[in-house]
Amino acid sequence: MAERISHNVTPPDIGPDAHEELERLLQTLHEHGVLRFANDVVGANTEVAQVLVNGLGKPGTLNAIQNISIMGMMLSRIEPNDFYRVTFALRDALETISKHHPEEEDKGSPGVKGAYKMLHDEQLWHSIMPIIDGLKAFAERLDTPVDKPVTDYTGKPTSGP
Numbered sequence: 001m002a003e004r005i006s007h008n009v010t011p012p013d014i015g016p017d018a019h020e021e022l023e024r025l026l027q028t029l030h031e032h033g034v035l036r037f038a039n040d041v042v043g044a045n046t047e048v049a050q051v052l053v054n055g056l057g058k059p060g061t062l063n064a065i066q067n068i069s070i071m072g073m074m075l076s077r078i079e080p081n082d083f084y085r086v087t088f089a090l091r092d093a094l095e096t097i098s099k100h101h102p103e104e105e106d107k108g109s110p111g112v113k114g115a116y117k118m119l120h121d122e123q124l125w126h127s128i129m130p131i132i133d134g135l136k137a138f139a140e141r142l143d144t145p146v147d148k149p150v151t152d153y154t155g156k157p158t159s160g161p
Helices: 018-031 034-043 045-056 059-076 080-099 111-119 122-143 149-154
Strands: none
Touching: 018 034, 034 045, 045 059, 059 149
16 A cells, blocks of 8 residues: 655745734834834933923822813713713704804894793793703702812722821
8 A cells, every 4th residue: 555645735925924024013113213212212211201200290280180080080970872962962052052143133032021921931941941950950069069079989088188
C-alpha cells in the first residue's frame, strides 16, 4: 500500500499582517506629528501636571466640575422617555412662541368679557394646571436649603468639614 502524503496548505496573503499594520500605524502617527506631541507631553510631565493642578485648584474650575456632576446626577434620575417628552415639548413651545407676533394681530385685548370666558375654558385650565403644579414644585425646591448637594442627592452624610 502507498504511504499517505501530508501537505499543509498555506493560506494566501490577503493583506498586510499585524506587524505590517502596526508599522503603518506608527509611520502615520509620526507623519502627522502625534508621536512628537506625545513625546513632548511625556517629557514635560512635571510642567503639564503643574498647569493642571493650578487650573483645577481654582474656585471657578471646582464650581464648574461640581455643577457638571450635579447635572449628571439630575439627569440620571430622569427616565429617557420623560426627558424626550419634556425636551421636545419645550422645543415645540419655544417654536410656537417665536412664531407669535402680537403686532401683526388686530384683535386687541380680550376685555372683561373675554377674560371671563377664559376663566371658564376647561381646555385652557387643563393645559395650564401642569404648568402651575410645576411652578409650585419649583418654588418649593428653591425654598429648600441645601448644605452639600451630594448629601441631598444620596441622603447619606458626607465625612469631613
